[in-house]
Amino acid sequence: MSNEKKPLNHLAIIMDGNGRWAKKRHKPRFMGHKEGMNNIRRIALAANDLGIKVLTLYAFSTENWGRPTDEVNYLMKLPINFFDKFMPELMEKNVRVNIMGYADELPEKTSQITQKAMADTANNTGMILNFAFNYGSRREMISGVKKIAQQVKTGKLSLDEINENLFAKELMTAKLAPYEDPDLLIRTSGEERISNFLLWQIAYTEFSFTKKLWPDFNEEDLKKLIEEYQTRDRRFGKV
Template sequence: MTMIPLSHSPSATSIRPSSTPPPPPAARSGRWRLRTADTAGVGAADHAAAAEALLRSGLRPESLPRHVAVVMDGNSRWARARGLSPADGHKAGGRNLERVVALSRVWGIRALTAFVCSHENLNRPKAEVEHMMGLSEWLIGDNVDKLSRQGIRLQVIGDASKMPGSLRRAAAQADEATRHNSRLHVMLAICYSGRWDMVQACRELARAARAGELSPDDIDERVLASRLATSAAGELACPDLVVRTSGELRLSNFLLWQAAYSEFFYTDKMWPDFGEAEYLEALRSYQSRDRRFGQTRV
């Protein structure tokens, strides 16, 4: 099992497509195309309004979380409640992710990790899984140029062996095109699980030890963390705030190591309905927390 990308691993195979991969069939038919009118928060006026909303909210910009992680739950239930298909729900969820990325950039969030598809999601009906993979590929390809212009880095993390080849190529191309951007680091967790993440890190360390590159006694928390999927984000590898939508009160195998000292915010809103007001509420909740990291305040 490998991740995309494994920039810290000298044994990782780098994927360098020579041209943009073609969109999946449904995308070519127009079914998944995300029109500009559908993506709030991408224009200059929308950015100005979002910045003003942050000021009006009473939030302290200097105390915002640097890294926000979101479990984008409830897309299928959102669709079912409206008589729509699961595919329609995932499409709406993709649109909303664009909005949340735009808000994060305007508000000064430094890293955003979105749980797009888990290992467990791969057990859903084949048609739904194929749609999630195809939509993920299209979202990456349709946004990479815009994100690059905005100084946003886009990276896909997860088990590449479970991804279609076209998605792996789109992910590698996005990483190559945006790797030098630093305004916001967006990580899309696709075919990801926290347990898988720790297992693959241990395997890398075991291979390194067998090759004589390190001693087992050298392995500590810092060394193991350097092999996790989010390690490319450096000091931003661990989320300060984890947001979960749809009323579920669990982590669902997401960033198990990295979220050890994260603050959590749960909302009953389905992911497609998680908008600016809900995001501001999550940030207000975060700023109300006393983060002691196991220590006692004197």
């Protein structure tokens, strides 16, 4: 089936399996993360070529701070390395970078490079490469509830005005409109769980799970999963 029949505007990926990829090769975990970073480039360019409007990648969760300090420190350097290395190519491909998450909690250099990447690509009109970095969906929703509650408290909003559309506008994905909600969510590595990722936004998202570890997940794998998605009948609760 063609993209015209079942468009895939927003693709989300839980990039899982970097550590296991390294372990299988008797390498330290950071080597898996490094190879995973390189794969982001390959998959992002492939998604852009396929006409996807938004690619959201789960890069670092609010729970990942519990990992060993050395690993966390390395993960914090990955955005710096990624944008230093690939920004010219992202600019050439007209890709716009967006980072969603709690940026104020990141190390200063990491925060600076991510803010610069967004500023440098702000006028690009192609695919949005959206990184969920220091992101957690439950915390995102609580933050949204607090913003709405504050508006009710100050009289700017009545209870009757609170609905799904209003709530969605208080989430971090609001700036991705009109493609806030993923059409397809892919998780690599064989794990079949959501891990606190986009819990509100994936209410009617299609899921695909692959046993491929993220560094091994390639352009052909992506195309196959998209083709499989395009054969599905999305009814959104209707007949």
